[in-house]
Amino acid sequence: MSTITTADAGLAAKPATSAMRIRLRSYRRAAVSILLAAAIYEALARAGMFAPALLPTIPTILRTLFSMLADGTMVWHASYTLYRVLFGFGLAMTLGIPLGILMARFRRVENFFLPLVSALMPIPSFSLLPLFLLWFGIGNMTTILIVFYASTFPILFNTWSGVRSVNPLWLRAAGAMGADEHKMFWKVIIPGASPFIITGMRQGFLRSWIAVIGAEMIAASQWGLGWVIFDSKEFLSTDIMLASVAVIGFIGFVFERVVFGALERATVQRWGMVRIAKG
Amino acid sequence: MPQIEVKDVSLVYDTPSGQVQGVKDANFTMEASEFLCLVGPSGCGKSTLLNIIAGFLAPTAGEILIGGKAISGHGLDRGVVFQDFAQLFPWRTALGNVAFGLEMKGVPKQERDEIAMQQLRLVKLERFANSYPHHLSGGMQQRVAIARALAYNPAVLLMDEPFAALDALTRDDMQRLLADVWRETRKTIIYVTHNVAEAVYLADRVVVMTPHPGTVKTEVPIALKRPRDPLSHEFLDYQKQLLQDLGEGVSKAA
Amino acid sequence: MQDAVTIAATPAAGRGTEQLRAIWRNAFPFILVGVVWEITAWSGIFHARLFPTLEEIAVTFVQLTIDGILPHHALDTLLRLLAAFGLAAVGGMTIGMLMGRSRRMEDLLLPLVSILAPIPGLAYAPLFLLWFGLGNVSALLLVAVVSSFPVIFNTWTGVKAVKEIWVRSAQSMGADDKRMFRYVILPGALPYVLTGLRLGLAQAWRILVAVEMLASVDWGLGWLTFGAREFLNTDVMLAGIATIGMIGLALEKLVFQKIENYTVVRWGMVAE
Numbered sequence: 001m002s003t004i005t006t007a008d009a010g011l012a013a014k015p016a017t018s019a020m021r022i023r024l025r026s027y028r029r030a031a032v033s034i035l036l037a038a039a040i041y042e043a044l045a046r047a048g049m050f051a052p053a054l055l056p057t058i059p060t061i062l063r064t065l066f067s068m069l070a071d072g073t074m075v076w077h078a079s080y081t082l083y084r085v086l087f088g089f090g091l092a093m094t095l096g097i098p099l100g101i102l103m104a105r106f107r108r109v110e111n112f113f114l115p116l117v118s119a120l121m122p123i124p125s126f127s128l129l130p131l132f133l134l135w136f137g138i139g140n141m142t143t144i145l146i147v148f149y150a151s152t153f154p155i156l157f158n159t160w161s162g163v164r165s166v167n168p169l170w171l172r173a174a175g176a177m178g179a180d181e182h183k184m185f186w187k188v189i190i191p192g193a194s195p196f197i198i199t200g201m202r203q204g205f206l207r208s209w210i211a212v213i214g215a216e217m218i219a220a221s222q223w224g225l226g227w228v229i230f231d232s233k234e235f236l237s238t239d240i241m242l243a244s245v246a247v248i249g250f251i252g253f254v255f256e257r258v259v260f261g262a263l264e265r266a267t268v269q270r271w272g273m274v275r276i277a278k279g
Numbered sequence: 280m281p282q283i284e285v286k287d288v289s290l291v292y293d294t295p296s297g298q299v300q301g302v303k304d305a306n307f308t309m310e311a312s313e314f315l316c317l318v319g320p321s322g323c324g325k326s327t328l329l330n331i332i333a334g335f336l337a338p339t340a341g342e343i344l345i346g347g348k349a350i351s352g353h354g355l356d357r358g359v360v361f362q363d364f365a366q367l368f369p370w371r372t373a374l375g376n377v378a379f380g381l382e383m384k385g386v387p388k389q390e391r392d393e394i395a396m397q398q399l400r401l402v403k404l405e406r407f408a409n410s411y412p413h414h415l416s417g418g419m420q421q422r423v424a425i426a427r428a429l430a431y432n433p434a435v436l437l438m439d440e441p442f443a444a445l446d447a448l449t450r451d452d453m454q455r456l457l458a459d460v461w462r463e464t465r466k467t468i469i470y471v472t473h474n475v476a477e478a479v480y481l482a483d484r485v486v487v488m489t490p491h492p493g494t495v496k497t498e499v500p501i502a503l504k505r506p507r508d509p510l511s512h513e514f515l516d517y518q519k520q521l522l523q524d525l526g527e528g529v530s531k532a533a
Numbered sequence: 534m535q536d537a538v539t540i541a542a543t544p545a546a547g548r549g550t551e552q553l554r555a556i557w558r559n560a561f562p563f564i565l566v567g568v569v570w571e572i573t574a575w576s577g578i579f580h581a582r583l584f585p586t587l588e589e590i591a592v593t594f595v596q597l598t599i600d601g602i603l604p605h606h607a608l609d610t611l612l613r614l615l616a617a618f619g620l621a622a623v624g625g626m627t628i629g630m631l632m633g634r635s636r637r638m639e640d641l642l643l644p645l646v647s648i649l650a651p652i653p654g655l656a657y658a659p660l661f662l663l664w665f666g667l668g669n670v671s672a673l674l675l676v677a678v679v680s681s682f683p684v685i686f687n688t689w690t691g692v693k694a695v696k697e698i699w700v701r702s703a704q705s706m707g708a709d710d711k712r713m714f715r716y717v718i719l720p721g722a723l724p725y726v727l728t729g730l731r732l733g734l735a736q737a738w739r740i741l742v743a744v745e746m747l748a749s750v751d752w753g754l755g756w757l758t759f760g761a762r763e764f765l766n767t768d769v770m771l772a773g774i775a776t777i778g779m780i781g782l783a784l785e786k787l788v789f790q791k792i793e794n795y796t797v798v799r800w801g802m803v804a805e
Contacts, residue, residue: 022636029640037645054663116562122781124739127755127774129746130762134583134770210653214743217655226656230747233659241660249652256651335701355707366698369800370720379716380706413801431706 056239065243078247080223081212084140088147089208096152096204097197100159101189110160117156125150125211133219142219143212150211151204158203162196163189194267202260209252281308282467283332283435288341290327300492301327304341307486307495312465316482318472318521324493325471326439332469333359333437345435355384358428362440364420367412373399373423374408380431398426401460418449422456429464436468443472454480458505475525479517480507487524497524585768593768594775602757607776609752610741613669617676618737622730624677625684629729632685633692633722634714646685654679654740658747668751672744680737687729691722724797731789738781754780 038058044050045057056064068074103110125146132142166189174188190197216226225244232240285308290301302324309315317325330336332343334353342349345356358380360366367376377395386394399405402422412420421441428436442450454477461468461481472478478485485499501517508514567587573579574586585593597603628646631638658675665671695718703717745755758773 026636026640029637030644033641034644034648111558112562115559116566119563119778119782122785123774123778124742124781126739126743126746127758127777130759131767131770131774134762134765134767135579206651210655213653214655214658217658217747229656229659233663236663238660238663241663245652245656245660248656249648252651252653333705335704353701353704355705357705359702359705361698361702363698365696366702368699368702368717368720369802370723370796379703382716383703383707383712411800427702427706 053236054238056242061239061242061246064239065246068240068243074243074247076223077225077228077244078251080220080227081216081225082251084143084216084224085147085205085208085212088144088212089151089205091144091148092151092155092204092208093201095148096155096200097159100156100200101163101193103156103160104163117153121153121157125207126214129215129218138219138221140220143215143224146215146219147208147211151208154203154207155197155200158196158200159193162193162200165196166192191267198260198264198267201263202256205255205260206252209248209255213248282311282313282346283309283469284344285328285332286341286344288328288331288338288343290324290331290336291339302331302338303492303494305488305493305495307498309467309469311467314461314468314470314481314483316470316472316478316485317488318475318478318485318525319488319493320473320490320525322493323488323490325488327493328488329437329439329469329471332435333357355380355431356434358431358433358436360421360424360428360436360438360441362443364412364417364424364444366424367420367427369412372409372411373404373415373426376412376423377427377430379427384431395426395430398430399423401429401463402426402456416449417445418453421445421453425457425460429460429466434467436466438468438470440472441470442477443474450477455506457481462505475518475521476509478521479503479514480509485521487521489525499524582765583767585771590768590771593766594772597769597772603772603776606752606754606757606773607780609750610745610754611780613672613676613745613750613753614734614737614741617673617741618680618734620673620677621679621681621733621737622684625681625729625733626688626726628681629685629688629726630692630718630722632689634718639689646682650682650686654736655743655747658744662748667748672741672748672750675744676737676741679740680733683732683736684726684729687725687732688722691725691729692718694725695721720800724802727789727793727797731785734784734789735781738784742777 042058045052045055065074099109099113103113128149129142129146132145136142136145170188170192171184174184179188212224213226213229216224217230220227225248229241229244232238232244285305288305289303291298292301293299305324305328307315317328319325327336331338332350334350334357337352344350350357367373368379371379374392374395377398378391381391381394396405396408399408402425404419404422404426407415407419407423412423415423424441425438442453445453458481470478470481479501482501485501487496487499488494489496499517499521503513503517571587574581574584578584594603628642632642632646633639654675657678658671661671661675665674699717699721700713703713708716742755742758744750745753746759750756754773754777758770758777761767761769761773
């Protein structure tokens with residue numbers, strides 16, 4: 001049996017250049033463009049048009065980064081930030097997932113919460129910052145609450161959508177095979193809604209990461225990646241700023257690919273349920 | 280002079296598992312206003328060959344002459360109808376779709392719309408001129424696609440299994456409609472299908488292709504008067520003959 | 534468990550009652566929350582200035598609107614949004630289209646875009662403040678840059694997702710490159726482009742409010758809300774927050790839904 005279907009042959013057949021060579025060319029170009037961008041930056045930094053404090057050279061940034069890693073300050077900052085994120089995100093999950101499930105299963109609950117949620121959603125978490133500052137002062141509480149507020153909505157919404165869209169056929173089949181409410185819930189509804197729930201978690205984490213940086217700039221007192229960036233402004237320490245930005249990007253990347261990627265691979269990808277849309 | 284000449288056309292392409300010969304030394308000719316069917320099992324290269332004639336693929340060897348001139352790339356002298364109904368532009372009404380080729384040719388709006396309406400009348404969809412494709416059924420969308428391909432008067436109409444995705448009843452209706460359209464417009468048509476009965480119903484001549492590599496095995500002229508009766512003895516005889524010709528090809532493909 | 538959410542059959546009591554019930558259902562949660570708030574405010578658990586009653590908030594809201602203060606701030610913020618997002622939309626769509634149409638552009642730009650995108654926009658804020666100073670320029674640039682990423686990504690995806698079959702049909706009907714772009718690629722990519730613009734606008738709004746607080750711009754809802762902290766004007770703050778939320782909602786519902794309904798929904802390219 002031919003491996004190429006008529007449809008494939010008709011539309012997709014491209015002569016000569018193999019897929020491998022095209023990919024290698026992509027990598028080459030990626031490397032070129034990154035190096036080019038770095039080179040342009042470096043040239044600008046050394047050109048002397050701007051004060052060296054405003055536009056540090058790449059070696060300077062790297063040196064600052066390594067020294068901050070070595071003496072532990074960067075690690076401290078990152079830990080404080082991560083602590084706030086994970087705490088806030090954890091709270092959001094504890095509220096968002098159960099509430100989403102309840103909203104999807106019980107009309108009454110949905111009727112009560114949906115208008116509230118819809119009204120609160122368009123309010124950016126950052127706009128509540130002054131209010132929280134007033135109520136809770138500067139410190140961890142405020143930051144964590146902002147993170148919590150920011151990440152609850154994606155988690156809640158996605159969970160609610162996910163449970164609502166669990167294929168009724170699965171429920172009927174399970175019911176016919178004797179599943180009671182409890183088993184139905186854990187063995188059919190939760191796995192069935194998992195692509196949505198995971199998407200919600202992913203989006204929620206992204207929001208919390210963004211929220212924590214912003215909140216730390218104003219509401220943190222001493223440690224934290226957001227705080228150190230803001231604080232460095234006073235001393236024109238752009239090298240610290242850029243080093244911290246790099247760390248922020250790196251951690252975000254690690255979470256996105258490694259943590260959520262692994263979660264997806266272990267569950268929805270393995271089951272062939274991946275949703276294509278990514279936020 | 281024959282209108283279309285396919286001379287020693289071959290196509291080789293790369294796949295992850297090596298080089299595959301899609302089509303090898305395909306040869307046939309066509310007169311103007313002929314209805315030719317390319318028939319064969321999956322993988323015999325009939326769609327590939329059609330795409331080469333349409334100009335979307337370049338052959339690795341051989342050439343194709345239309346009206347004595349070699350083709351290169353696609354052109355307004357060949358109209359195409361694909362199998363997928365999604366070929367219509369969803370952002371244009373049926374009329375808008377049909378008028379597209381005319382728009383590209385620079386025909387002024389009033390004339391375009393008139394010609395487009397004529398084409399829609401030909402396929403019996405004039406009432407749906409202002410509907411968007413997603414409001415039309417699969418059969419209706421294919422009719423619009425046919426009208427679209429005919430509107431700007433190409434010399435040749437190329438059709439790639441246009442009715443394969445429709446249900447059997449609709450398909451029968453569409454075949455009858457196509458036969459009527461052909462009779463009225465006298466276009467030269469090359470029609471690809473894997474459905475033998477469809478080929479016997481529509482074609483003046485059937486070119487049988489076999490896979491591995493895709494080659495023209497034989498040609499069978501259909502000498503039946505139209506309109507053809509799919510249940511008559513002669514019709515079934517032709518079907519049997521074609522199935523026989525395909526028979527070896529089918530077992531090689533499986 | 535109900536396996537599908539069913540709507541209870543409406544008795545013959547008529548549409549009027551049904552509508553009233555719907556209104557009550559939607560209003561009830563707010564009424565409940567409002568009552569709880571009032572009780573908390575009156576009870577004196579928190580300092581009166583930190584936890585104003587609903588009447589105080591309402592009065593302040595109305596007062597600020599009449600005095601023209603709230604509209605002035607709102608207008609300033611909206612103008613900034615339009616300017617910044619306008620830049621982001623045009624720039625983002627251009628880059629996205631370039632990336633979608635040319636493999637070379639994609640190879641060159643994608644790595645840069647992928648590296649910059651995941652970094653929270655606010656992280657650049659102090660940097661921009663140092664480079665461009667306090668005030669409008671920093672705010673606009675930052676918002677424009679940050680909100681362009683969703684536009685770029687979605688436009689890029691949209692252009693690549695234009696169906697091959699449309700391109701081929703158009704080619705066989707004589708469309709050259711320019712006309713292909715205008716008549717096929719643009720409308721074909723529209724669902725994605727609109728999604729990108731929608732996400733970008735939401736992002737721009739969020740970041741703008743934040744930047745206004747950080748960058749000490751002269752007027753603006755963010756500035757108003759933040760500044761109210763100085764004098765413990767919680768009522769002003771809440772009025773500001775409410776306005777921010779309402780405008781965000783309006784942008785989403787009024788602007789984008791209308792555009793979508795007129796184009797991609799009408800063409801059946803997107804489920805309603």
